[in-house]
Amino acid sequence: DGGITQSPKYLFRKEGQNVTLSCEQNLNHDAMYWYRQDPGQGLRLIYYSQIVNDFQKGDIAEGYSVSREKKESFPLTVTSAQKNPTAFYLCASSIRRLTEAFFGQGTRLTVV
Amino acid sequence: DAKTTQPPSMDCAEGRAANLPCNHSTISGNEYVYWYRQIHSQGPQYIIHGLKNNETNEMASLIITEDRKSSTLILPHATLRDTAVYYCIVRVAESGGSNYKLTFGKGTLLTVNP
8 A cells, every 4th residue: 555654653762872763655755754743732844855865954953864865765863962852753745746745653752 | 834823722522513713814825725633643634725715525624715814624523533633734735945844833632522
């Protein structure tokens, strides 16, 4: 089935370690996005990519990095520079020229 | 993207219509109104979108006022599974530049009661 897959669903890391969250889509979508959600809050945009090998910072990019080497993959690295990394991370994709976005089921990252 | 204003929470009785309002008084002529919902601990789900005409699909109806400064999402027969946070978003639909950004506010928590 077509869709967008995030893995793992739950992730635990020690403070000071970098961690990479996976996002894969087989929908042939050009655009992909990463969002962060904190308890009781809306979604905040971290990074987005319109096309392979190109990406732009969102509203809260500090402490995060991404790559877009393949159309179907958009991994997010949470670096040790991110001061409050514990959050629910959501990946999404959308077709160029259409904006119905499909979301993954999210990764809940806990840093201890 | 135009800013939207939604009530933080609403209640609805099961089987009744749920009417969720959204104000977007600064909307531009080329901006669409989109609705998504997020069930607890899941990714958001697209519901419906429209420009100026009312829209209906299998999930909901979208009513946009004539001046386009506000809209209402209608769930005609709410069920317990419709309990979720509902987000109203306005943005342009064409590609290019920052138009790929989807900006989510805090939305409205709809609680459907038995």
